[in-house]
Amino acid sequence: MKILVCISHVPDTTTKVKFIDDFKKLDSTGIQWVINPWDELSLTRALELKDDAANGVTSVSVIHVGPAATEPTIRKALAIGADDAVRVNADPKDAYYVAAQLANAIKGDAYDLILCGIESSDYNGSTVGGMLAEFLGYPSVSSVSGVKLENGQVVVIREIDGGKEIISAETPLVAVVQKGIAREPRIAAMRGIMMARTKPLKVVEPVEVDALTELVAFEMPKPRAACKFVDPENPKQLIELLQNEAKII
């Protein structure tokens, strides 16, 4: 069984984002770039599956769409434990463009299980995984909070409104994963960092694909009104404000 993990390169989640060029571009000054948190958990789970020899996982690969400047993020994934990597040498234009590039780069490579994080923490679209599955004609399960391998089948837990489904799926499969998939992201050890330098990283040139959407401009959130404080000795006043002023309860 070969596993592929799709990786997005995003600003650290504590970043206070700022924009330049008339709010058309993210100001990357001082930004710490990281592996998208959900992708990092996917990679961790893929490596856990490989660690258990009974699962018969032969390799864990990672793939990323981004220019050469994003290679440190890919090397980090290799340092955490991925065996090899593919980088599609392109600036991501939109989710459709990224999914099309991923599909093109991996068609013909017989990955059995493809893991994608439920969303990237920059555009919060929850879109690339499902799009990739449709491009490849593979089944997909979204909102996956658990994955294991049983007799050559992939068994996943899918979160639904008010519960869970236990699903067995044929491979190849795209699983779009979220919280619960792994407990803590795996951290690169010194040995892994040394080994990552020599692991294979293949660069694939993009195919021509039109983006279907286009950014007009970013906006900053409107500042919220100042907080109104209530005397801790008299919290009843809070309930009255919620009833009479906010009219919410």
Added chain:
Amino acid sequence: MSVLIFVENWDGKFKKLSFELVSYGAKLAEMYATEAIALTIGNVESSELVRLGKYGAGRIIQAVNPGITSFDSQNFTSVIAGFALQENAGVVVLSNNNTGKAIAPRLSVKLKAGLGAGVSKLPATISPFVIYKKVFSGNAYANFIIKTDIKVLTLAQNSFELIENDRNAVISQVQVDWNSAGVKTKVNEVQKQDGKILLTDADVVISGGRGMKSPDNWGPILEFAELLGAATACSRPVSDEGWRPHEEHTGQTGKIIAPNLYFAIGISGATQHLAGVSSSKYIVAINTDKDAPIFSAAQYGIIGDASKVLPKLVEAVREIKGK
């Protein structure tokens, strides 16, 4: 053209988010001066279907096939894409919930239709088609143009008000193709949480953080939630410590919610927590630290120890509700 709204049903029943979707789709159809068509897949009683018509749907289609026994993203996508083409849909609207997130990206590729994911309001203009959405987990917003003839939108839950507008909708039941052999994902088991108010559906959410000090102190939170008909939630450290189940974790990597009223009790309000709750209409914070970032996101605050304040709040609600 038309606006096609995919409305999920839960064991043949609709809920508030279904009516939000229909209200949104109907308003969007008005912008195009066209008809809104609500589509559901699976068996739903006609008395339940009629309810969709009260929010502006001109037609209601129920797609049925005896083979449809559980959700499958590939087959659901095929059915919806088939109706989108047949009804000449200019826009297909879905919820941004788990089901919508599973279908919308596939639909976007199948129809080569640009996708606007997680929109919270109507497009500013329809030509060009400009959508507005949260980016960087709520630290910014962005306007995007969808350039394709067909558009797919997913609507963020609890972001659009219900608009009653009864159009005496025509209901039709349509037998659809269902490729049972093509179902490659088999549901072996469904585990349901019965009787609890769903966090993502709740109008009021009571959430506790590390400031609660111990899982033994959750009693007043549960009592407060019960009195207000609220769902309970927690911050990430609380779920990581196993004080509360991980389904309750709200925040960037947990559940992203937008209730009308969110109580953050003993939660300092790190960026990652706010990313999951900042779309709440009102936030009330109770915290001992007056400089906690949660107070800059909150409209109402109490500086104090939750263990002392909460019992008084519970008492005040009891008094007002006469319980």
